[in-house]
Amino acid sequence: MERLIDFSRDRHMLCGSCGQRFLVDLDWIHRWEQGQEKCPGCALTCEHEDAPRVIVDPADPALDDDLVARLSWYHTSTHPNWPPKNFDPAASLTAETRQLMGGDRQVADWATRQKRKALHVGTYEAAIHNMLRRIDDQADHGSQFYLYRVRLEPTVTVRTDWIIDPSNFVGDVMLDEVCPPGIDVVRYLNYHEDPGGISLALGKDAIAGVQRVAIPLADTWDESWVRNAVAALKNATANVAPATGKLSRFRRPSSPRVVASHEPEALRELCADLARRLPANLQNQFTSATAFAEGDHPVRWARRTSGLFKLIEDPGRVLATLDTADRRNV
Template identity: 35%
Template sequence: MTMVPELVDRPVSFAYNYRMRCSCGGVEDLSAADYEAEINEAHIPCSRCWGSIHFGRAVAALRNLKDPALENEQLGRLAWYHTSTSPDWPSLTYEVQERQRLRDFGLVTDEQIAMLSGLALHVGTYEAAIENVLRRMKYQDDRDSRFFLYRVALDLDSTRVETGYRDENEQRAARLSNTELRAEGLQAVRYLNVYESPGSLSLAVTADAIAAVHMVDLDGHGLVPDHDAELTERLDSFQRDLDAARLRPLPSPREPISAMEQLQRRAAARRGQAVDPGRPTGPEFYRLWESIDSILAERYLVGVNAIVTREFRDAVRPRRRDDDGAVRAYADFYATRAFALTHPSALIAGLASRPAAALWSRPAEIDS
């Protein structure tokens, strides 16, 4: 078993707020609730120049000015996190499989494959790693994928870490390659993450900077969804409503299909889902599922800020079904994925207690 030094975990919370940067250099605090509501047409006043800041990802600022990750000597003492659909990230097997996956697209040249598979590895805060799952579910067709959470130990030479941090909005960070880092004599580059846990610090690192990892399956972490009696009854009631709607007589062919139903059918077709003309669609279907989502959010997303709650609900929404038992299955999935947001300490403790996987040296051509 690989021995891993005692790592320090920074406090974890999904109840965080945001900081936004004005063009004058001033920085203002912004609550997650106001961000989600897009108050004043997404503008807040700047107390430095008395202008206004059009807030959003493009002007996200560092949230924690005292983050220990700002100090080179602390980077190797901190626990870092990564999420992947691969159960053996970032091993040599993973990299070979990643190259094959890229080839399977058919339109990727050997040069592009070498460039894409040679990108630096990325680690970040726990919050950023979990929010990466939501982003991939929402935007990268990973709604049905199995995800694995990695707790990462780094072995860094503090003299080979770039000074300060890059702003992901303005400087190359997410697409840095191992070759580029090594050409500059670097093992790691800090950058301001503006897509996952905006305002947190992440790292782009060379493969040799990762000493060991602990891994847990986010869908098999030991949690058994335990819906209380009241919630169970409400879920069963919604299931009965869905069943009744599905069994109602179909509208006459002469009756026009509502605009909402047309949109839902097109969306289902884009996702490759067969559209059953007898399924409850339109406003009734939408209202039922939105009510279910609201109830589940009240039960399983307590303490999660408004922006992350919205991202979570958007990410899991495609898992809605209308067949027998669909509501309970959806609630089970919802509770299982929400556990990582509301019980980070339990998940981290479980991770830290698992045997660590050592990472072997990679042939030079893998990193080229």
């Protein structure tokens, strides 16, 4: 069962001071985070501890216990076989690393804690947002990402109601701390990706199967945009004066990244135009995640940038591709 995908939908807010509930768009939230908006009930601004915060949509189908296992859930990862069948977090540790961690006993304890961590799935919007955040924050600029559509076991037991996002500062949740015995899945209000949406923390046993596609999808880019971006890079490179003098033969040639950081206004405007067409809460991360880096191939970079944009602009094509993907039982 698919939900309507809408990155730009209005969000519900709840003020912790006066109890006012109200509906806003993402531009309002952006202004509010800059201190430019106030609670319509008590005029608190964002810096106050009890200021309004995003809250779940009371009409969200994920609030229906009977629908949770029937909904499609999503996850993005750089791992081509998520979740792994035989997860051994210590398998890749070198002997030196094991020694630095204190020896085999400490490594075994660490591995046990890693296995206790919950898996996370959420809306399509949350999965794409999470990917952009990882590219931006975790140096995954050159990594291949995969989008997973997750089907839950129909017999899962869902914890009553929902909780505030229980993740720690690195995004980890210990499953046994949020799912008491007999509970397989907990719903939580996601503050960070797709704010206001419901995400799930769960164990691998709660997942029946997954379908996977590599993203961005091949051949989904806007060829006209790609041509213009590549031309802007080439023009910028061509306009760099060659080095002269006795030391010029020892200098490395200028890369498009070096040129792009100083000259090509046309390229910056092309990228800014894409970002402006996105919801306010995605613009900065999209801009950072798609920055042209030294060593990038101009055509590949332009196609990837346009393809990432299409994941947000045309999710229907992604879902159609997932429909044809093989299902892997977990």
